[in-house]
Amino acid sequence: MKLHGFAPLLAGLLVALSAVPALYAQDAAPPPAPEAAPAPAATAEAPPPLEIADKTVAPDGTVVATLENGLTVLIKPVRTVPVVNVRCYVRTGGMYEGPWLGTGISHLTEHLVAKGAVHDMGPGGTAPAAAQTTGRVKQIGGQSNAFTSLAVTCYYISAASGKTMDCVDLIADWMARASITREDFEREHGVVQRELELGKDSPERQLWYAHARNLFGDHPAAVPVIGYAAPLRELAYEDILAYHARMYIPQRMVFTVVGDVDVEKVLERTRQVFAGFERGRVPETQLPEVGPVTSVRRVITPHKELTEVMQEMSFQTIPLLHEDLYALDVLSFILSQGQASRLVQTLEREKKLVTAIDSSSWTPEWGRGAFSVSFRTGPDLVDPAEAAVLAELRRLAEQGVTADELARAKRQKMAMFVSEQQSVESIAASIATDYMATGDVGFSRNYTDRIQDVTAQQVQAVARKYFDPSRMAVTRLVPAATFSVAGADAHAATQGEIQTFTLPNGLRVVLQPTDAVDLVSMVLATKGGILCEDAQTNGLGTLMATMTTKGAADRSAQDIAAFFDEAGGFLRADCGNNTFYWQTKVLSDRWQESVRVLADVAIRPTFPAAELDILRPKALQAIERRNQDLLGQAFTVAKDKFFSGSAYGLPATGSTEVVQGATVEQLTAHHARCVRAGSSVLAVIGNFDPAEAKALIEQAFAGLSGGETPITLPDAPTPPQGDPLAVLETQKTGSAVVAMLPGMTVTNLEDRFPLNVLDTIISGYQLPGGWLHQELRGKQLVYVVHAFNWPGLAPGAFMTYAATQPQKAPEVVEIIRKNLRRAATYTPTQEEIDLAVNSILTAELLGDQNLPALAMTSALDELYGLGADFRMKTEELYRKITPADVRRVAEKYLGVEPFFLVTTPQPAAFEGEQAERE
Numbered sequence: 001m002k003l004h005g006f007a008p009l010l011a012g013l014l015v016a017l018s019a020v021p022a023l024y025a026q027d028a029a030p031p032p033a034p035e036a037a038p039a040p041a042a043t044a045e046a047p048p049p050l051e052i053a054d055k056t057v058a059p060d061g062t063v064v065a066t067l068e069n070g071l072t073v074l075i076k077p078v079r080t081v082p083v084v085n086v087r088c089y090v091r092t093g094g095m096y097e098g099p100w101l102g103t104g105i106s107h108l109t110e111h112l113v114a115k116g117a118v119h120d121m122g123p124g125g126t127a128p129a130a131a132q133t134t135g136r137v138k139q140i141g142g143q144s145n146a147f148t149s150l151a152v153t154c155y156y157i158s159a160a161s162g163k164t165m166d167c168v169d170l171i172a173d174w175m176a177r178a179s180i181t182r183e184d185f186e187r188e189h190g191v192v193q194r195e196l197e198l199g200k201d202s203p204e205r206q207l208w209y210a211h212a213r214n215l216f217g218d219h220p221a222a223v224p225v226i227g228y229a230a231p232l233r234e235l236a237y238e239d240i241l242a243y244h245a246r247m248y249i250p251q252r253m254v255f256t257v258v259g260d261v262d263v264e265k266v267l268e269r270t271r272q273v274f275a276g277f278e279r280g281r282v283p284e285t286q287l288p289e290v291g292p293v294t295s296v297r298r299v300i301t302p303h304k305e306l307t308e309v310m311q312e313m314s315f316q317t318i319p320l321l322h323e324d325l326y327a328l329d330v331l332s333f334i335l336s337q338g339q340a341s342r343l344v345q346t347l348e349r350e351k352k353l354v355t356a357i358d359s360s361s362w363t364p365e366w367g368r369g370a371f372s373v374s375f376r377t378g379p380d381l382v383d384p385a386e387a388a389v390l391a392e393l394r395r396l397a398e399q400g401v402t403a404d405e406l407a408r409a410k411r412q413k414m415a416m417f418v419s420e421q422q423s424v425e426s427i428a429a430s431i432a433t434d435y436m437a438t439g440d441v442g443f444s445r446n447y448t449d450r451i452q453d454v455t456a457q458q459v460q461a462v463a464r465k466y467f468d469p470s471r472m473a474v475t476r477l478v479p480a481a482t483f484s485v486a487g488a489d490a491h492a493a494t495q496g497e498i499q500t501f502t503l504p505n506g507l508r509v510v511l512q513p514t515d516a517v518d519l520v521s522m523v524l525a526t527k528g529g530i531l532c533e534d535a536q537t538n539g540l541g542t543l544m545a546t547m548t549t550k551g552a553a554d555r556s557a558q559d560i561a562a563f564f565d566e567a568g569g570f571l572r573a574d575c576g577n578n579t580f581y582w583q584t585k586v587l588s589d590r591w592q593e594s595v596r597v598l599a600d601v602a603i604r605p606t607f608p609a610a611e612l613d614i615l616r617p618k619a620l621q622a623i624e625r626r627n628q629d630l631l632g633q634a635f636t637v638a639k640d641k642f643f644s645g646s647a648y649g650l651p652a653t654g655s656t657e658v659v660q661g662a663t664v665e666q667l668t669a670h671h672a673r674c675v676r677a678g679s680s681v682l683a684v685i686g687n688f689d690p691a692e693a694k695a696l697i698e699q700a701f702a703g704l705s706g707g708e709t710p711i712t713l714p715d716a717p718t719p720p721q722g723d724p725l726a727v728l729e730t731q732k733t734g735s736a737v738v739a740m741l742p743g744m745t746v747t748n749l750e751d752r753f754p755l756n757v758l759d760t761i762i763s764g765y766q767l768p769g770g771w772l773h774q775e776l777r778g779k780q781l782v783y784v785v786h787a788f789n790w791p792g793l794a795p796g797a798f799m800t801y802a803a804t805q806p807q808k809a810p811e812v813v814e815i816i817r818k819n820l821r822r823a824a825t826y827t828p829t830q831e832e833i834d835l836a837v838n839s840i841l842t843a844e845l846l847g848d849q850n851l852p853a854l855a856m857t858s859a860l861d862e863l864y865g866l867g868a869d870f871r872m873k874t875e876e877l878y879r880k881i882t883p884a885d886v887r888r889v890a891e892k893y894l895g896v897e898p899f900f901l902v903t904t905p906q907p908a909a910f911e912g913e914q915a916e917r918e
Contacts, residue, residue, distance in 0.1 A: 051067070053066045053068045054066040060441070062431055069279050071277070072254045072255065073270050074254060074255070075257045076431060082160060083260065084424060085256075085258050087156030088174075089254045090154075091151070091152055091254075091285075092247040092248070093149050096247070098777075103235050105239060108188060108192050108240065109240055110148045111191065113180070115174075139166075140159050140167060141159060141163065142158055144170075151365075165269050168273060180241065196229055201305055203303045211473065215370060219287070219291065220287060254432050293472065295851055295852070296472055296519070300476045302480040306478065310374070310476070313389065313473070314472060314473045314474075316471070319365060319368060331361065331401075333408075333412050334405045340408070346392055347375070347389065353384055393467045498512045499694075504702075506677040512854075518687050519588055521585040522594065523855040523859040525580070525863050526674070526675050527579055528580055530652055533650055537670070539623075539655055540667065541580065542575040544667045545574050550612075551608040552600040552605045556608075564597075568586060568590070569584060569586035570584065570585055577648060584598055588688060591686065595693075598700075608664075616659065631738075637901055646714035646794075675705070676705050677706050683868065685855045716794075725901075729903075729905065733806075735812075737900065739799065740898060741820070742795060743798050744796065745793065746866075752789065755890075757881055757886055758890055758894075763786050765836070773786075785800075786800070787800040809906075809909060817900075824894035
């Protein structure tokens with residue numbers, strides 16, 4: 001559950017891997033009015049008290065009210081002791097910083113808003129000067145605190161209940177009338193930077209930072225709440241004002257009062273002190289999905305202050321509102337709560353493999369959570385300890401839990417809940433976080449009731465479901481003094497040399513053995529893809545590739561699916577712009593059979609008519625979804641016009657007419673024509689014996705038809721003549737803008753790598769950033785904007801795209817055009833190139849973290865003639881790029897007028913646009 005496990009740690013420690021967008025100054029909001037004591041009652045000059053828009057009373061007596069400005073108010077009377085806790089949560093934290101992601105702006109804003117409070121994140125807290133700016137906390141005689149987490153920033157004060165109205169006034173002033181001066185900014189900006197530096201000395205914090213990078217990848221949840229040093233250093237006073245105006249609005253706040261209070265008087269006071277605090281424009285804060293962990297992600301890193309090894313092991317699980325929540329929480333208590341728990345008893349007490357061990361089930365409301373096991377041990381015991389943890393998890397999944405263990409865990413959960421209801425601080429935190437996550441202030445109370453209904457079978461079922469040792473994130477922090485042994489030598493996987501050989505039929509094979517993880521992944525890639533199609537056959541490639549997995553040799557679709565399920569892996573096949581590919585992953589004890597299954601699928605598909613009838617509706621739905629998606633539709637139309645007459649102008653999903661009429665005979669013929677050994681590469685990476693693999697592959701793939709796939713590479717694209725802007729009227733509410741320029745082939749490294757650098761400067765690499773993102777997002781003109789270099793076997797394109805509001809589309813077009821023209825004559829500094837190269841190399845490394853990705857990279861690089869080991873050479877090539885190289889490709893590829901495609905429900909906005917531009 002979100003209130004246990006990692007939640008307290010995450011409040012201050014989450015870290016990131018994703019690229020940080022360049023900072024920019026936004027139009028500054030006018031400074032708020034100076035802090036002043038509120039008038040407790042309305043006067044002639046004061047605004048009238050806010051009206052109550054909605055008010056209910058929960059079963060536990062909590063009053064839930066919504067004021068007319070959107071502020072949520074929770075008030076719960078607790079008469080045990082005459083004390084009160086007043087707090088306000090703002091739905092803004094490290095994940096929701098948008099263009100400021102990675103700067104730690106939420107945390108710095110917390111420091112500036114809550115004058116006089118202690119700040120949870122940070123050794124040293126706020127500088128003494130900050131406490132001198134206000135004496136109100138001292139006057140109240142309370143204890144005030146604040147913290148920032150991934151999802152929220154919270155401010156609170158506890159005091160004697162006789163000071164309730166003073167506490168309400170203080171928190172309201174912070175929320176509605178914060179005074180953020182330039183002097184405050186300069187002071188606290190320095191404090192937070194020192195705090196970040198001090199955090200490097202904390203092994204616990206650094207372990208979680210590294211583990212969050214490992215677990216969340218490029219999701220905003222991987223970004224440290226406190227930010228990164230460089231972007232934090234560059235934050236300006238104007239950034240703070242803009243961010244505060246954007247996020248600190250009443251609709252994003254939950255104001256909570258718990259204690260020995262008169263509910264109606266507190267509600268009346270709240271209506272008064274928030275009067276004049278008007279609704280704001282609600283910012284876009286939608287998060288991407290957390291990417292799946294598809295293999296073992298292992299990170300080992302040193303720390304100078306550490307004397308023993310610390311390790312985190314996480315399995316991806318569920319978000320908060322999921323039926324498995326309760327069984328997972330019980331499972332965590334069975335494993336590590338108390339001295340009689342399994343992991344403590346076995347690893348710490350009996351085998352003495354660890355000095356401390358814990359587990360947790362963390363289930364946030366915003367995305368996938370994780371079930372984690374953490375432990376401390378000596379460098380020489382860490383591998384046995386990890387193996388013992390996995391053995392215990394496997395034993396529990398196979399044998400289940402005892403009635404005594406289950407009963408004990410349930411009692412412990414109930415005792416924890418009861419203990420947490422003793423203080424007004426805990427109660428206030430519980431009802432507020434429950435409300436924000438679920439809309440139910442009584443969720444935690446109902447949660448404990450549901451815990452009592454968990455069965456032993458449910459606990460065993462979730463252990464089987466989520467404890468997959470082939471898909472976990474493992475992060476190890478080791479003493480710096482032992483890193484060369486414990487971090488690199490003793491724990492490094494054995495990497496075999498990359499071996500290549502060619503079968504008599506022309507199939508090239510790449511073998512790369514490694515014992516990093518007990519998995520084997522294979523990719524069979526064949527030149528062709530869309531290049532094998534024309535307008536009359538568009539869609540046969542995707543249908544053909546998918547259908548090969550639905551029956552092959554004497555194996556049915558069910559047989560093939562059942563094998564990969566049992567082997568702990570997957571099989572997928574698809575048609576791309578330049579290739580067909582078949583990709584597998586299995587546990588290493590089943591890799592031999594997977595070779596035979598892959599060979600059958602790729603060489604001997606049967607294309608059962610019954611399976612085609614099942615697949616066809618799904619394929620037609622994929623075409624429909626492409627047309628329904630704003631950017632998907634725009635890319636389809638733009639490519640069709642830009643690559644007129646070329647296969648690159650065809651969508652991989654195909655045309656409705658071709659897919660609707662496709663027959664088994666057509667798919668069989670398409671496969672026979674397009675899948676040829678001489679145009680194919682098979683890459684195998686994982687824990688296998690290379691000699692055995694060579695013999696097995698030679699036998700299994702001998703039947704692949706020889707020769708090369710008959711494809712004719714199209715010429716370089718010639719942009720549409722006449723008006724280089726096409727407008728497509730749609731019924732969608734938004735507009736899409738796509739700009740295209742002629743590109744290059746994938747083997748043109750002399751141009752490809754410098755253009756990638758320029759692309760990174762213009763728009764970021766894989767993640768948005770750079771000039772385009774700065775200007776268009778800074779002016780709030782787009783929802784998303786990005787550019788990318790798209791090379792192929794034939795010359796591709798340099799593309800830029802954006803999603804915007806229809807009335808803003810003309811301005812977006814002009815800004816993109818302006819920035820592309822600027823880029824065409826731009827000579828970057830070497831420092832800009834170095835920063836861009838760092839971003840590119842990091843993104844590429846992150847993309848190749850798992851075996852399937854590595855196998856795909858090796859297969860395609862070998863297929864394109866670059867060599868299976870090409871990824872090991874890219875850094876050297878990127879580091880050689882000079883400013884002159886970038887300027888050369890800029891003029892060559894961006895020095896012509898781009899073709900624009902705009903989809904919009906308001907085409908009239910573009911009438912006469914061409915004439916005006918000329």
